Amino acid sequence: MARLAQRRVGVCGPSLGGSEGDPGENSSPAAGGQVIGHVLDLGLTEYREACRLQLRAHQARVEDRIGDTLLLTEHLPVYTLGRTARAEHAGEGWTCGALAGIPVHASDRGGSITYHGPGQMVGYPILKLRDYCAGPKAYVAGLEETVIRALAGLGVPAGRRGGMPGVWVSERKIAAVGVRISRGVTRHGFALNVVNDLRPFSAIVPCGLAGYGVTSVAQERGAAADFEQARRAVLRAFQEVFGLALAEARATEVFAHTQAEAADAPCV
Template structure:
């Protein structure tokens, strides 16, 4: 079993998000799915979500009967997807600039989904993470949850010498993020759903992505900012397993948890 401890990274002093202290017994199982079909992975998320919600329902009854609760699990699914565009609940269909023929020509599919946010792209060379966490095992604050996901990505990019951060009002992680910077570029998109404090969907970090596919959408509904990747910024391809390992280590740190691969 590979294990990632929260003790292996540090949060920059300038960060607005404090890392959580390690809580004994707080575990997250990491499942790497490789190149995975989008719809299949979505159904898998829904399955894990439903299973966790069922435990929480049983725990409510147990509490009424004075019985001890059953612990709820936490998961992190990591994968890449074949070329696919997904549109969140608040998204605008016109932000997809391809018709059915155009999608087929580019080997891409399109799905309307139940996360927040607008339209985004997933494809080979992009690291996609789907945390299925019971936030009642951590904290019940969805905004803090999003900020901690961003923080783990920011720390990962710092490992490669890149200064990344947030832009006020825009979820995700950016380069040239300071107000007035000439060329702000999004490198990681995020969109989540939360049901009874159990999360699904998550983040997409561009590593060796084919950025031309972003040219066929209005990414996240934002018209005046660019998209980039780790490869674009460094001028070389970066092994995805290397980035995955670093990112999981930073997630363990900011969430004060033990992440493990069974």
């Protein structure tokens, strides 16, 4: 088995100041040189609708009609197939469009198959990548670092496993990361298991990694798990890692600057 890596690597953010593997000392949300962005909580959403909203925000960010934005949501139960998904990862869901009564949707993010459901925190950063990271690998590491720091604040020690994107507690995956970068702007992001039902993962090979389990904040902490506390921890960590000061925004404030026709674009 790959050894769990605890060191920080590839941390993004204009205010961090350290070299790769060293986040530096200047990593608080109050640090100088910050970029001002917005966080928008979409609440509980159907996957395809959230994907359409991502596309609208992405197009607007490409055209500089909105600033950098973090979309947060919980999804209604759904399996999503990333670009590296294979039939053996999804079983009958590969061909029938549903698995155990749960819909299966294709996605243009990286990675294989995963499950989303209520109680799981999903983050979709819409960022101009060049302003934060040297490239996609550093960006993925920055998302992992965000989750690792948030979990540390929640009393859940977590880290990386060599060659396996995502965040792990020993040999159990607690957060998945899958991204898409188009025209220099990011889409998709991370999914952190907080208080969600983990049983749907048993019907698939999560992220295409056979032989590994999944876990959640609730499973690691029991009754102490709290979704709102986890949300605050993730927001703080995201701001630290990426050097962003995020202001809460309403959907009307963000999507008033996006083109409605983008909502009709295909989810993938």
